Each structure stands twice: as C-alpha cells, then as structure tokens.
Amino acid sequence: MGTRRDEEQGFSTEKPRDRVVLAGVNLPAAWGGGQGGDADLPELARLVDTAGADVVGQVEQNRHRPTPSTFLGKGKLEDLQELVEQTEANLVVFDNDLSPAQGKNLEKVLEVNVIDRTELILDIFASHASTKQARLQVELAQLQYMLPRLTRLWSHLERQAGGIGTRGPGETQLETDRRLVNKRIAVLRRQLQEIESSRSTQVRSREGVFKASLIGYTNAGKSTLMNGITDARVYVKDQLFxxxxxxxxxxxxxxxxxxxxxxxxxxxxxLPHHLVESFKATLQEVQDADLMLHVVEASSEDPQHQIDSVNEVLQEIVPEDKPTLMVFNKMDLVDEELFKNRYSRHYPEAIFISAKSKEGWAELRDAIVKHMTVDERIVKVAIPITNLQCLSRFHRTGSVIEQTFEADLCHAVLRVKEEELNRLLSREGATLLE
Ligand SMILES: Nc1nc2c(ncn2[C@@H]2O[C@H](COP(=O)(O)OP(=O)(O)OP(=O)(O)O)[C@@H](O)[C@H]2O)c(=O)[nH]1
Ligand SMILES: [Mg+2]
Incomplete structure (x- = not known):
C-alpha cells in the first residue's frame, strides 16, 4: 500500500492499488477475547482507504461463535470465495482478530492474502510513522504481532522434518527466526528507553507548569485544534491516524x-493491544497531564460509542481518574441545538466548538483557565534570599506577581496552590505575610 510520502510528492506507486474484500462476523458481545460485538465494516472501509487500497466488496455474518478453523461458517466462506473471484480481489481484510491458524486456513481456501484489522492498523501506523520514535514503536508492535505467527511462514519446511524426535530443517529455521526477532525486539526496547530518558530531562524543565493533553478518537479534530491554538503546524488530514x-x-x-x-x-x-503497549512512551504525555481535553467528533455516526472506545483505551494508559473536559468538535456540521440538548444532559460541563470556524473557543479557554486555577490563591510570603532558587519554578509558570527585596529577605506575591504554599512554608523557610 502506498506511503504518505508517495502521496505528498504526487508519485503514483508502481504497484497497482490492492483490491480488497471486507469480511466481518457479528458476535454476541459476551464472546471473549475482545472480539465480541458487531463488526463495523464502514470503519474498516475507512481504514482500508487510509491505507491506500480500494474496497471492492464485503460479506457480513451473524454467529453465536466463530467457526474454529475458518472463523466464517462454511456457506458464508463459499460466498466470500465467489465474491473474491468475481471482483478479482487480491486481499481479504477481516474485522475480527484471526488466530494464526485461521489466517492460514482462510488463505488456503481463498487463494489470496488474508489479514485482520490489527494487521491493517499496524500497516497504517507503519506508513504514517515519520519520527524515529514512532518508527521504532511501530516496528516493535509489528514484531510482537508477528512472533506467534512465524510458524505460518515456515510451515512448509516444517512438514519436511517428519519422524519423531528429528530436528528437521524447518524447525531449525523457525528457531533461528524466533531468536532473530526476539533479538531485534530487545534492541528496539533499548533504543526506545534511550529516547525516553532524554525526554525525562525535558519533562523536568516543565515541572510546575500546567499541562493539558488533547485526546480522542482518530479524526476528531485534535490536531486542527492544536494548530489553531498554537503555532504547532501538526499534520492534519481527513484520514485515520x-x-x-x-x-x-x-x-x-x-x-x-x-x-x-x-x-x-x-x-x-x-486499538490493538501491542500498539497501546508500544506507544506508551508517546502516551506518557497523557499520563503526565493535569487535564485531559477529550475531543469528540460531534458529526460522527455515534459519538457516544467513540467516547466509550476512547475511555476503554484510556484505562490501559491512565489508571487513575484524571480531570477531563469533554470538548465536542465539528459543531458546524450538526444541528447545534439538537446536539447540545442531547449531550449536555450527560456532560453538563462539556464545551461545544468548531476547531475550523473557531466557534466556542472563548468558552474552551475559560474552562481550561477554571481548571488551572482550582484551589489557587494569592499570597504574600517572605523568603530568605539564600533560598531564592525555590522561586524559579514560579517564575517559569508566570505565578510571581510581584517581587521586592528587604535586607536578606525577598517579599514575593505569588499565585499558588495550597500544597505548593505548604511546601514553601515547611521546606523553604518561607513565612506567610498575608
Ligand atoms: N467541518 C469541520 N471539520 C473539521 C473540524 N475540525 C477538524 N476538522 C477536519 O477533520 C479532519 C481530521 O482532523 P485532524 O485535526 O487531523 O484530526 P485528529 O483528531 O488530529 O486525527 P488523528 O491525528 O488521525 O487522530 C480534517 O479533515 C479536519 O480538517 C471542524 O471543527 N469542522
Ligand atoms: Mg492528529
């Protein structure tokens, strides 16, 4: 599938676009392994489109449980086979997670490549990764996904081994392969740790400064909002990830x-578990945040469903409850009154905005300020000048309102939170003047 660089430079990749048939099985929500619930083929189609391929057909089936060998039932599998032939598809993408054996069996029957949603998302992440850290993180997730599937690649060799207790060439090759992959995983982990420790230094210099993090479903408009509020110039596109x-x-x-x-x-x-795991370093910023701005695409088909999915992933990253501000975006695309009536009941503190037209920005700013100033007060303290360095972080955050010197004392008017004041008084030898 084409890379972003190809698209940006207007090159057409030599390889013709993949022709894809989608397949999804709707299972009862109670079905284990995170595969339960309905398939979402429209979203899968958007993922395929983002990956640079064309959807040429789809099959969907309701079942109480998947067929162990091929996931789909026999009849539906025949339908799929026929559809693949008719549409001359060269790839089948499953919305459900496939076991390595299921993937292998399906490929045998269908005679085209078969991948699942996790592999597709990994593929998109790989082509969108532009920094070293992102590239290492994606490669780590890909290798972890691949490891249990290596048998699939080498099964033809394994079969030659035969006999009880013989160590055939296939098995040896497989072991070598696993060792190589594990070695590479260790290298990637180490490199990521190095990047992470240089980041910790940066984080220290930001101590005491209020931190807000934009989070939300892909395509909600987080980067558009970021670019509007700051001069960040983050890549914005109507595509996923x-x-x-x-x-x-x-x-x-x-x-x-x-x-x-x-x-x-x-x-x-x-969101594939390996990706969440690998992207923990990038998502560290979310963990460090004092406030999360949960951006929701108001114009999506089912905003509540997206909110629930985001909260589910968040649980893996941010274990404790963090102050969160709900921000409904793209209000220019919906009936404002209807939407507000519907959602402000559940989310009374929510802000409704359009990142594009900048509507609702003043409310958003005021809501952020409100969170920043919760339990803040203005105090006047006297600090021995020998301890003056304790003021540096207040200077960094712009919380020093006034500062005068008298003999060996510094009189400072500060905007502080209760815990910061306590620390000043108990550890830095400051005295409270008013
Ligand atoms: N109409 C409308 N479109 C918007 C608004 N905000 C963002 N968009 C569009 O929505 C698309 C996605 O925007 P992004 O800012 O890239 O979304 P994102 O949340 O950063 O997405 P990912 O980085 O993929 O997770 C782009 O085409 C934006 O132009 C809005 O308020 N109104
Ligand atoms: Mg973005």
Whole structure:
C-alpha cells in the first residue's frame, strides 16, 4: 500500500492499488477475547482507504461463535470465495482478530492474502510513522504481532522434518527466526528507553507548569485544534491516524498565565493491544497531564460509542481518574441545538466548538483557565534570599506577581496552590505575610 510520502510528492506507486474484500462476523458481545460485538465494516472501509487500497466488496455474518478453523461458517466462506473471484480481489481484510491458524486456513481456501484489522492498523501506523520514535514503536508492535505467527511462514519446511524426535530443517529455521526477532525486539526496547530518558530531562524543565493533553478518537479534530491554538503546524488530514507523535507547545493565555498543550495519537475501537503497549512512551504525555481535553467528533455516526472506545483505551494508559473536559468538535456540521440538548444532559460541563470556524473557543479557554486555577490563591510570603532558587519554578509558570527585596529577605506575591504554599512554608523557610 502506498506511503504518505508517495502521496505528498504526487508519485503514483508502481504497484497497482490492492483490491480488497471486507469480511466481518457479528458476535454476541459476551464472546471473549475482545472480539465480541458487531463488526463495523464502514470503519474498516475507512481504514482500508487510509491505507491506500480500494474496497471492492464485503460479506457480513451473524454467529453465536466463530467457526474454529475458518472463523466464517462454511456457506458464508463459499460466498466470500465467489465474491473474491468475481471482483478479482487480491486481499481479504477481516474485522475480527484471526488466530494464526485461521489466517492460514482462510488463505488456503481463498487463494489470496488474508489479514485482520490489527494487521491493517499496524500497516497504517507503519506508513504514517515519520519520527524515529514512532518508527521504532511501530516496528516493535509489528514484531510482537508477528512472533506467534512465524510458524505460518515456515510451515512448509516444517512438514519436511517428519519422524519423531528429528530436528528437521524447518524447525531449525523457525528457531533461528524466533531468536532473530526476539533479538531485534530487545534492541528496539533499548533504543526506545534511550529516547525516553532524554525526554525525562525535558519533562523536568516543565515541572510546575500546567499541562493539558488533547485526546480522542482518530479524526476528531485534535490536531486542527492544536494548530489553531498554537503555532504547532501538526499534520492534519481527513484520514485515520494522521498523527502518531506527541507535540507539545506553550500556550499564553495572557501575560501571567500559560500552560502546555500536547497533541498525540488518536484512539480507535479495539486499538490493538501491542500498539497501546508500544506507544506508551508517546502516551506518557497523557499520563503526565493535569487535564485531559477529550475531543469528540460531534458529526460522527455515534459519538457516544467513540467516547466509550476512547475511555476503554484510556484505562490501559491512565489508571487513575484524571480531570477531563469533554470538548465536542465539528459543531458546524450538526444541528447545534439538537446536539447540545442531547449531550449536555450527560456532560453538563462539556464545551461545544468548531476547531475550523473557531466557534466556542472563548468558552474552551475559560474552562481550561477554571481548571488551572482550582484551589489557587494569592499570597504574600517572605523568603530568605539564600533560598531564592525555590522561586524559579514560579517564575517559569508566570505565578510571581510581584517581587521586592528587604535586607536578606525577598517579599514575593505569588499565585499558588495550597500544597505548593505548604511546601514553601515547611521546606523553604518561607513565612506567610498575608
Ligand atoms: N467541518 C469541520 N471539520 C473539521 C473540524 N475540525 C477538524 N476538522 C477536519 O477533520 C479532519 C481530521 O482532523 P485532524 O485535526 O487531523 O484530526 P485528529 O483528531 O488530529 O486525527 P488523528 O491525528 O488521525 O487522530 C480534517 O479533515 C479536519 O480538517 C471542524 O471543527 N469542522
Ligand atoms: Mg492528529
């Protein structure tokens, strides 16, 4: 499938676009392994489109449980086979997760490549990764996905082994392969750790500054909002997973108030576990945030469903409850009154905006400021000048309102939170003046 660079430079890739048939099985929600619930073929079609291929047909089936060997039932599999032939498709994409054996069996029957949704998402992530960190993270997720599937690649050799207790060439090759993959995984982990430790230094310099993080379903408009509020110039496109890296910028509300805003990778229903795991470093910014801005695409078919999916992924990343502001975006595309009536009942504090037309921005800014100033107060303290360095972080956040010197004391008027004041008084030898 074509890469983003090909698209940007207007090259047509030599390889013709893949012709894809979609397949999905609707299972009872109680079915284990995270595969339960209805297939979402329209979303799968968007993923295929984002990956640069064409959807030429689809089959869908309701079942109580998947058929162990081929996932689809016999009759439906024949339909699929016929459809693949008729449409001259060269790839089948399943909405459900396939086991390595199911993938192999399906390929045997259908005589075309078969991949599942996880593999497709990994493929999109791989072609959208533009920084070193994102590339390493995607490769790690891909190798982890591949590891249990290596048998599939080498099964033809294994068969030659034969006999009980013989170590055939296939098995040896497979072992070599597994060892190589594991070795590469270890290298990737180490490189990612190195990037991570250089990031920790950056994070330290931001201590004490209020941090807000944009989170939400892919294509909700997070990067559009980021670019509107800051000068970040993050890549924006009407496609899934346009952003894979975390970008952080300083936002000045006025002379005295500033905060840091981070834009990062979007979520999706059933985001592959390996990806969440590999992207933990990028998503660290979300963990460090004082406030999450949960951006929701108001014009999507089912906003509530997207909110639920995001919350599900969030649980893996942010274990504790974090202050969250719901931000319904793309209000220019919906009936505003109807939508507000419907959603403000569930989300009374929600903000309704259009990142494109900048409608609702003042409300958004005020809501962020409100979160920043919760339990803040203005105090006057005296600090021994020998301890003056303890003021540096208040200078960084713009919380020093006034500062005068008297003998060996510094009199400072500060905007502080209760815990910060306690620390100043108990650890830095400050005294409260008023
Ligand atoms: N009509 C309308 N379109 C918007 C609005 N905000 C964003 N969009 C469009 O929605 C699409 C996705 O926007 P992005 O900002 O890339 O979305 P994102 O949430 O960063 O997406 P990912 O990075 O893929 O997770 C783009 O085509 C934007 O132009 C809005 O308020 N109104
Ligand atoms: Mg984005």
């Amino acid at each position: 346009a952003t894979l890296d975390a970008t952080t910028r300083k936002v000045e509300i006025d002379e005295r108030r500033r905060f840091l805003l981070t834009d990062t990778v979007g979520f999706i229903r059933r």
